[in-house]
Amino acid sequence: MSTAPSPPRFEPARIIVVMGVSSSGKSTIGAAVGRRLHAPFLDGDGYHPAANVEKMRSGIPLTDEDRWPWLDALAKALHEAADRKSVAVGACSALRRSYRDYLIKKAGEPILFVYLHGSREVIGERIAHRKHEYMPASLLDSQFATLEEPAADENALQVEVTDPVETIASQVVKAVSHLRSFKRWQ
Ligand SMILES: Nc1ncnc2c1ncn2[C@@H]1O[C@H](COP(=O)(O)OP(=O)(O)OP(=O)(O)O)[C@@H](O)[C@H]1O
Numbered sequence: 001m002s003t004a005p006s007p008p009r010f011e012p013a014r015i016i017v018v019m020g021v022s023s024s025g026k027s028t029i030g031a032a033v034g035r036r037l038h039a040p041f042l043d044g045d046g047y048h049p050a051a052n053v054e055k056m057r058s059g060i061p062l063t064d065e066d067r068w069p070w071l072d073a074l075a076k077a078l079h080e081a082a083d084r085k086s087v088a089v090g091a092c093s094a095l096r097r098s099y100r101d102y103l104i105k106k107a108g109e110p111i112l113f114v115y116l117h118g119s120r121e122v123i124g125e126r127i128a129h130r131k132h133e134y135m136p137a138s139l140l141d142s143q144f145a146t147l148e149e150p151a152a153d154e155n156a157l158q159v160e161v162t163d164p165v166e167t168i169a170s171q172v173v174k175a176v177s178h179l180r181s182f183k184r185w186q
C-alpha cells in the first residue's frame with residue numbers, strides 16, 4: 001500500500017516576513033532567521049516615513065493611511081532584495097489582513113508570514129523592559145486591538161513568543177525547507 005505524499009504546507013515564497021505586535025520579537029527573530037538562511041534582513045522599523053515615527057514617539061497609534069506608504073516601501077525593498085539574493089527576510093507588524101494582502105500585492109510575489117503569537121501579559125512584560133528608539137509601551141494596547149491573527153487560508157506559520165529565539169528560528173528554517181521545490185530558491 002502506498003501513501004500519497006502530503007502536499008506542502010506553505011505556498012513557495014522567496015520572502016519571509018516576521019509579524020506581530022510591538023515587542024513580540026520581530027527584529028530578534030527576523031535577524032536570527034536571516035543569519036541562518038544567509039539572507040538579507042530588512043527591519044520594517046527603518047522604512048517608516050518620518051511623520052509616522054514622530055506620531056508613534058508621541059504615543060499616537062498609526063492609521064491605515066499612515067501605514068500604506070510604509071508597507072509599500074518595505075514590500076518593494078523586500079522584492080528587490082529577493083531578486084538580488086534569492087531570498088529575503090523582513091520584520092513588519094502587518095497587524096491586519098489587509099496589510100498582509102497589500103504587502104503581497106506590492107511585492108508582486110508570495111510571502112510566507114511568521115506570526116509571533118503571545119499574550120498581552122508576556123509581551124507587556126517585555127516591552128516594559130526594553131529600550132526602543134521611538135515605540136512607547138503605551139501603544140501596546142492599540143497594537144493588540146488592531147491585530148487580526150492570520151486566518152487558516154493565509155500563508156502563515158504561527159510560533160510562540162515564549163519559546164527561545166533559537167527554537168523559533170529552527171522552526172522557521174524547517175518550514176522553509178518544505179519549499180525546496182521552488183526552483184528560484186537556491
Ligand atoms: N523568544 C524570545 N524570548 C525571550 N525574549 C525575547 C524573545 N524574542 C524577543 N525577545 C526580547 O523581547 C524584546 C522585544 O524584541 P524585539 O525588539 O525583537 O521586538 P519587535 O517585535 O521587533 O519590536 P518592535 O516592533 O517594537 O520594534 C527584546 O528585549 C528582545 O530581546
Ligand SMILES: O=C(O)[C@H](O)[C@@H](O)[C@H](O)[C@H](O)CO
Binds near residue numbers: 021044094
Ligand atoms: O504598525 C504599526 O503600528 C507600527 O508600524 C509599529 O508596529 C512599529 O512599526 C513597530 O512595531 C514598532 O517598532
